[in-house]
Amino acid sequence: MNPRRQKRLAAVGGIGLLIVGAITLMLFALTDNIDLFYTPSEIVEGKEGVKPTVGQRLRIGGMVVPGTVSRDSESLAVSFNLIDTGPQVTVRYAGILPDLFREGQGIVATGVLLESGVIEAEEVLAKHDEEYMPPELAEKMKGIKHVNPNQGNTSS
Numbered sequence: 001m002n003p004r005r006q007k008r009l010a011a012v013g014g015i016g017l018l019i020v021g022a023i024t025l026m027l028f029a030l031t032d033n034i035d036l037f038y039t040p041s042e043i044v045e046g047k048e049g050v051k052p053t054v055g056q057r058l059r060i061g062g063m064v065v066p067g068t069v070s071r072d073s074e075s076l077a078v079s080f081n082l083i084d085t086g087p088q089v090t091v092r093y094a095g096i097l098p099d100l101f102r103e104g105q106g107i108v109a110t111g112v113l114l115e116s117g118v119i120e121a122e123e124v125l126a127k128h129d130e131e132y133m134p135p136e137l138a139e140k141m142k143g144i145k146h147v148n149p150n151q152g153n154t155s156s
Helices: 003-031 040-045 135-140
Strands: 036-038 057-064 077-083 089-094 106-115 118-126
Touching: 036 040, 040 057, 040 089, 057 089, 089 106
Parallel strands: 036 057, 089 118
Antiparallel strands: 057 077, 057 106, 077 089, 106 118
């Protein structure tokens, strides 16, 4: 083989290896940023037979269980339980909750699984419309009644 061809082949092969290496590194970096969506039942019982692992980033959606919201008087820390159709999980959050956050309301939280049934949330989002629900959550929560926060108000 011609020495000139050998050099060209080596250069093309080296560039190809660099491209493959760069793509591999990008895909590896992206796996850390994937937030899989779970319901409380799927966290406790597993999703398709696979339970999330401790330390895994995830997104959880469900209804805030009335009477479970606990606020720390010294800080912005709050904890509450979420439920769908089965077991409850505890969510811990340190920060200002959305204005629409209340007991009996649907929320979505993004965070890390600390232990079985306990999530340390980095972000909490409250639903702003009683009618809309993500399709995955709506399917899992059929039969759960939304608690209207104005239910006790009899003002005209």
